[in-house]
Amino acid sequence: MNYEVVIPAAGQGKRMNAGKNKQFIELEGKPVIAHTLSVFEADPSCTGIILVINEAERDEFMDMIERYSFSKIKKMAGGGAERQESVYNGLKHASEPIVFIHDGARPFIEYPILQELAAAAEREGAATLAVPVKDTIKRVEQGEVLETVERSSLWAVQTPQAFRLSEILHAHEDAELHHYQGTDDASLIERLDKKVQVITGSYANLKLTTPEDLLIADAILKQRKGEKLHDTNRTGI
Ligand SMILES: Nc1ccn([C@@H]2O[C@H](COP(=O)(O)OP(=O)(O)OP(=O)(O)O)[C@@H](O)[C@H]2O)c(=O)n1
């Protein structure tokens, strides 16, 4: 099933504290955003990529696109002050009935799960990847525990999230109208009392947020490289 993807990459990476947009941090010599784009570039069902960027970084993005010969980027939209605004700016350029939204800062998404997500979005209207939380979660105020939240139904939500285009556009329009700020796009659908299907993702699909995430990122890449080498040796290719 075909889809387009909106990739917000217009953040500042404040928590990463790298002195630049974290999209341009290199992992094994390749910028984070190039790792992310490569997955969608390689997926035949992805018909177009809408990349959302800071205008001030346009030249840097253009150089990266040329260097890796990405051919599916149909639009580079300008980012907004918050992620939600950046995504909405990108969505306005989408045209496929199914659209994915995926953080530029999640470079480890893997190809096989994308079809499952697209099918769920077509069937249910909205779908997200998520994983069960591993830690005990407590509600805390002013350094004091208020309660321990029952963990069995808590999931950590990831991207991609997939939607019928008409529905997510309407949800963003309505959120803007009512000044609602969510931390993901699925929550904009939820506030309209519509269903969001959960597809179990992978703990490796982490969002690079703080410096220690880069250590995990290196380990994931090394492990994947090792796996590829192992496959190549087995098949003799
Ligand atoms: N105004 C914004 C804010 C975020 N993003 C993008 O949304 C994704 C997830 O956001 P986050 O991890 O919070 O990234 P930053 O906003 O860059 O990080 P920070 O909050 O630490 O500054 C990232 O790919 C980021 O580039 C965006 O396009 N526009």
Ligand SMILES: C[C@](O)(CO)[C@H](O)COP(=O)(O)O
């Ligand atoms: C959308 C998201 O990736 C879901 O986990 C996440 O909420 C975006 O990151 P932010 O730090 O809230 O901008």
